[in-house]
Amino acid sequence: MAEKRLPTRLLLEEKELPRNWYNMNAVLPEKHAPALHPGTLQPCTLEDYEGAFCTELAKQELNVTDEYIPIPEEIMDFYKMIRPSPLIRAYCLEKSLGTPAEIYYKFEGNNTSGSHKLNSAIAQAYYAKKQGLTSLTTETGAGQWGTALSMACAFLGMDLTVYMVKCSAEQKPFRKSVMETYGAKVIPSPSTTTEIGKKILAENPNTAGSLGCAVSEALEVATKTPNCKYVLGSVLDHVILHQSIIGQETKTALEKYGVEPDLLVSCIGGGSNFGGFIAPFIKDKINGKAKYEILAVEPKSCPSLTRGRYAYDFGDTGKMTPLLKMYTLGNGFMPSPNHAGGLRYHAMNPIVSKLYHDGYIKCTSVEQTSVFEAAVRFAKTEGILPAPESSHSIRVVIDEALKCKETGERKKIVFCLSGTGYFDIKAYTQYNDKTMTDYIPTDEDLEKGFATIPDIPQNK
Amino acid sequence: MAEKRLPTRLLLEEKELPRNWYNMNAVLPEKHAPALHPGTLQPCTLEDYEGAFCTELAKQELNVTDEYIPIPEEIMDFYKMIRPSPLIRAYCLEKSLGTPAEIYYKFEGNNTSGSHKLNSAIAQAYYAKKQGLTSLTTETGAGQWGTALSMACAFLGMDLTVYMVKCSAEQKPFRKSVMETYGAKVIPSPSTTTEIGKKILAENPNTAGSLGCAVSEALEVATKTPNCKYVLGSVLDHVILHQSIIGQETKTALEKYGVEPDLLVSCIGGGSNFGGFIAPFIKDKINGKAKYEILAVEPKSCPSLTRGRYAYDFGDTGKMTPLLKMYTLGNGFMPSPNHAGGLRYHAMNPIVSKLYHDGYIKCTSVEQTSVFEAAVRFAKTEGILPAPESSHSIRVVIDEALKCKETGERKKIVFCLSGTGYFDIKAYTQYNDKTMTDYIPTDEDLEKGFATIPDIPQNK
Numbered sequence: 001m002a003e004k005r006l007p008t009r010l011l012l013e014e015k016e017l018p019r020n021w022y023n024m025n026a027v028l029p030e031k032h033a034p035a036l037h038p039g040t041l042q043p044c045t046l047e048d049y050e051g052a053f054c055t056e057l058a059k060q061e062l063n064v065t066d067e068y069i070p071i072p073e074e075i076m077d078f079y080k081m082i083r084p085s086p087l088i089r090a091y092c093l094e095k096s097l098g099t100p101a102e103i104y105y106k107f108e109g110n111n112t113s114g115s116h117k118l119n120s121a122i123a124q125a126y127y128a129k130k131q132g133l134t135s136l137t138t139e140t141g142a143g144q145w146g147t148a149l150s151m152a153c154a155f156l157g158m159d160l161t162v163y164m165v166k167c168s169a170e171q172k173p174f175r176k177s178v179m180e181t182y183g184a185k186v187i188p189s190p191s192t193t194t195e196i197g198k199k200i201l202a203e204n205p206n207t208a209g210s211l212g213c214a215v216s217e218a219l220e221v222a223t224k225t226p227n228c229k230y231v232l233g234s235v236l237d238h239v240i241l242h243q244s245i246i247g248q249e250t251k252t253a254l255e256k257y258g259v260e261p262d263l264l265v266s267c268i269g270g271g272s273n274f275g276g277f278i279a280p281f282i283k284d285k286i287n288g289k290a291k292y293e294i295l296a297v298e299p300k301s302c303p304s305l306t307r308g309r310y311a312y313d314f315g316d317t318g319k320m321t322p323l324l325k326m327y328t329l330g331n332g333f334m335p336s337p338n339h340a341g342g343l344r345y346h347a348m349n350p351i352v353s354k355l356y357h358d359g360y361i362k363c364t365s366v367e368q369t370s371v372f373e374a375a376v377r378f379a380k381t382e383g384i385l386p387a388p389e390s391s392h393s394i395r396v397v398i399d400e401a402l403k404c405k406e407t408g409e410r411k412k413i414v415f416c417l418s419g420t421g422y423f424d425i426k427a428y429t430q431y432n433d434k435t436m437t438d439y440i441p442t443d444e445d446l447e448k449g450f451a452t453i454p455d456i457p458q459n460k
Numbered sequence: 461m462a463e464k465r466l467p468t469r470l471l472l473e474e475k476e477l478p479r480n481w482y483n484m485n486a487v488l489p490e491k492h493a494p495a496l497h498p499g500t501l502q503p504c505t506l507e508d509y510e511g512a513f514c515t516e517l518a519k520q521e522l523n524v525t526d527e528y529i530p531i532p533e534e535i536m537d538f539y540k541m542i543r544p545s546p547l548i549r550a551y552c553l554e555k556s557l558g559t560p561a562e563i564y565y566k567f568e569g570n571n572t573s574g575s576h577k578l579n580s581a582i583a584q585a586y587y588a589k590k591q592g593l594t595s596l597t598t599e600t601g602a603g604q605w606g607t608a609l610s611m612a613c614a615f616l617g618m619d620l621t622v623y624m625v626k627c628s629a630e631q632k633p634f635r636k637s638v639m640e641t642y643g644a645k646v647i648p649s650p651s652t653t654t655e656i657g658k659k660i661l662a663e664n665p666n667t668a669g670s671l672g673c674a675v676s677e678a679l680e681v682a683t684k685t686p687n688c689k690y691v692l693g694s695v696l697d698h699v700i701l702h703q704s705i706i707g708q709e710t711k712t713a714l715e716k717y718g719v720e721p722d723l724l725v726s727c728i729g730g731g732s733n734f735g736g737f738i739a740p741f742i743k744d745k746i747n748g749k750a751k752y753e754i755l756a757v758e759p760k761s762c763p764s765l766t767r768g769r770y771a772y773d774f775g776d777t778g779k780m781t782p783l784l785k786m787y788t789l790g791n792g793f794m795p796s797p798n799h800a801g802g803l804r805y806h807a808m809n810p811i812v813s814k815l816y817h818d819g820y821i822k823c824t825s826v827e828q829t830s831v832f833e834a835a836v837r838f839a840k841t842e843g844i845l846p847a848p849e850s851s852h853s854i855r856v857v858i859d860e861a862l863k864c865k866e867t868g869e870r871k872k873i874v875f876c877l878s879g880t881g882y883f884d885i886k887a888y889t890q891y892n893d894k895t896m897t898d899y900i901p902t903d904e905d906l907e908k909g910f911a912t913i914p915d916i917p918q919n920k
Contacts, residue, residue: 007474008540014467080468081552081843092541092615110570112845112880154840155552174634174885178845181836181888376641380614383541385572385638420572422882425634428641 018248020068032354033325060238101404115419117148120242135159139214143175145233150182166209212317234270243276267392271349332452340427341388387419478708480528492814493785520698561864575879577608580702595619599674603635605693610642626669672777694730703736727852731809792912800887801848847879
């Protein structure tokens with residue numbers, strides 16, 4: 001008897017949308033080590049977090065008890081415009097590969113920010129507004145986060161200042177213009193609008209800027225401006241919490257259509273899309289009921305999980321943030337400039353780090369040119385031009401599907417296509433022109449980064 | 461009693477997808493005048509069309525009898541990846557306007573081409589391949605059509621050469637790179653690859669190119685290359701036919717959710733998104749059963765319907781195409797260079813022209829800066845950065861909704877948001893910088909264009 005053909009798009013109706021975020025911290029059998037205050041080296045308290053973040057987000061950061069956290073109605077109203085994001089059966093890719101594997105992808109790029117970042121941006125802006133704040137600051141590198149937060153702030157009528165890494169602002173003027181169209185003030189960093197920016201410029205007038213510097217400028221302005229806080233788009237646990245909407249929808253849709261996955265795949269940089277995608281699937285991994293594997297994919301040029309150290313480190317190169325226990329290449333690690341797109345962060349969200357350390361998830365790393373080869377193949381068969389970041393997942397999924405072709409296994413593979421590459425055309429041009437190169441740091445390169453990990457008692 | 465709240469997204473399941481295109485030519489009470497061979501001035505025959513187009517498309521162009529034309533299964537498989545496109549209730553826009561009107565938009569921009577153009581691109585490439593052709597040629601201006609056709613040809617494994625208006629290729633290098641990523645050969649026009657291109661370059665080495673010239677180059681190459689035909693993305697009746705998937709889905713969804721529209725709005729250039737959007741709604745307008753109005757919106761800078769003449773004219777400035785009876789500003793008309801985005805075509809699809817001439821549809825025109833004001837307002841409330849073209853509709857919809865605020869009328873307005881503005885950031889920057897200007901041609905300007913309408917007996 002012929003099997004029933006699943007629709008190409010595994011749709012959810014609005015009434016089937018998840019009403020809660022999923023908090024992995026509530027189900028970890030052993031909690032991850034607490035964040036430490038950089039001055040006292042004592043665990044960060046709510047008050048510590050409230051210095052930089054709004055209260056509700058600080059509470060979420062510290063919440064290790066509530067498995068489900070209700071999504072406020074106002075945020076649901078926004079989500080309903082852009083969600084559920086489609087879960088798509090990649091029939092055409094499967095056919096072109098000639099694989100018996102079933103491939104599904106959760107596509108988060110169907111919004112103007114071009115990625116999943118909007119899921120947390122709207123939540124963070126909402127809580128800030130509810131607390132009576134009138135403006136926010138943040139940093140952005142590649143620009144997806146800055147765009148997403150600009151959209152969220154425009155929607156809620158809040159002011160936003162984005163410190164955008166100078167070389168990125170110059171290379172991606174369109175990203176800057178989109179943020180400005182949404183009303184954000186975009187300042188190439190380092191700038192003369194902050195003390196730290198002036199200091200850096202005085203020392204090095206021609207610097208191209210860095211994410212670490214942009215963080216420091218955004219933090220400085222937030223601290224000095226009334227009714228203003230700093231927000232960020234990855235790494236912290238409350239960001240992963242908001243992104244769990246991705247996994248919640250994926251799980252609901254798979255259950256609705258009777259698909260039992262064998263392998264869940266997502267790319268990983270700071271952990272936001274990966275953490276959100278796997279969130280509701282992790283409990284069954286922990287209690288041993290899951291028959292699926294969970295696989296993270298990182299670039300070989302910035303291999304925080306596969307080659308990093310599990311230690312307390314700063315989140316920024318300026319060493320201003322709390323210390324987090326995470327897989328890290330050292331806060332001084334800088335990926336090679338030939339690395340395109342995001343996934344450049346030196347460390348990894350603490351929950352994801354803990355899950356990896358305890359063996360609940362696996363990680364593999366891939367090279368840039370092979371990633372773009374997969375990206376172009378996907379674009380030609382599935383129609384979507386993927387983000388370089390998301391294409392790391394595609395590389396691994398195609399390889400897995402080709403293995404299934406050898407073995408005949410009908411593996412069900414589900415991956416998160418976290419965004420589109422519409423603003424990453426320069427990297428595609430390099431790939432087309434065959435001027436794109438690969439880079440794998442040597443052990444000596446890594447040692448230089450490791451030397452920047454703080455030498456504190458907790459790291460002994 | 462409180463009314464039941466409609467979901468934000470009026471979803472259709474895959475099994476509810478339309479299986480047919482809708483052919484307006486079958487229901488026009490009086491057929492539009494036939495296309496004329498430019499040499500003989502006799503009605504074009506199937507053979508005439510087959511000179512440039514593949515046979516099935518030529519047949520569709522001449523089909524005035526079949527109201528429903530089945531969509532081949534292979535095209536349905538492609539549509540299922542990107543369709544149904546969402547029909548969205550603009551709750552947030554309504555709220556921000558404080559209007560009692562209900563606003564709905566059919567969003568065609570959720571694919572990498574960024575617009576509705578893909579609906580016809582895949583159909584045209586499919587029929588060409590089925591006929592045994594191995595390559596296609598086309599022209600592109602703003603780039604949406606070229607991108608869409610590149611995607612379709614990549615999907616089907618066909619070669620494609622795109623002649624891209626030189627100034628557009630220079631101003632939008634990213635568009636060019638996207639097409640190249642999909643495997644298309646993109647040649648800035650005029651070029652030295654054709655006789656007509658060489659001739660134009662010899663006369664004017666510094667020309668910025670024009671759509672008319674790009675059409676001529678693409679046609680020349682198609683004629684000289686074995687197993688190759690020319691395709692185009694608007695104006696002709698078979699293009700409108702394929703685009704009727706937009707209207708078919710819209711009508712199905714409105715009926716499913718019990719929404720009876722009062723006003724249907726869409727922007728108009730050559731007619732492809734407008735014609736496709738209104739197609740299945742036109743029969744009830746003709747037989748008098750419809751209680752809705754149908755309104756086209758064109759730019760004041762290129763007002764073919766509101767200020768053009770209803771006459772036979774060429775489709776290109778090179779006067780190589782068949783003569784079509786249509787509203788035209790004259791094939792020599794050029795919109796002012798300060799006009800951003802598409803909707804620059806001098807004339808209008810013959811079906812749409814006939815419907816307008818016979819009073820079944822209305823048209824209004826709007827100015828550029830007011831269009832961008834509406835676009836930014838929409839982007840901030842509904843999250844989507846709209847294409848400049850689509851924003852013409854938004855301008856009119858917002859004005860209508862504000863009128864309803866005065867009158868208290870709960871008008872149900874449905875419009876087609878034909879695409880996104882991700883590759884039109886330069887125009888948004890001009891708007892943000894307040895360097896954008898308006899332009900309304902004077903009667904004298906228009907007379908110069910009208911003088912290029914051919915002086916043939918049928919135009920007396």
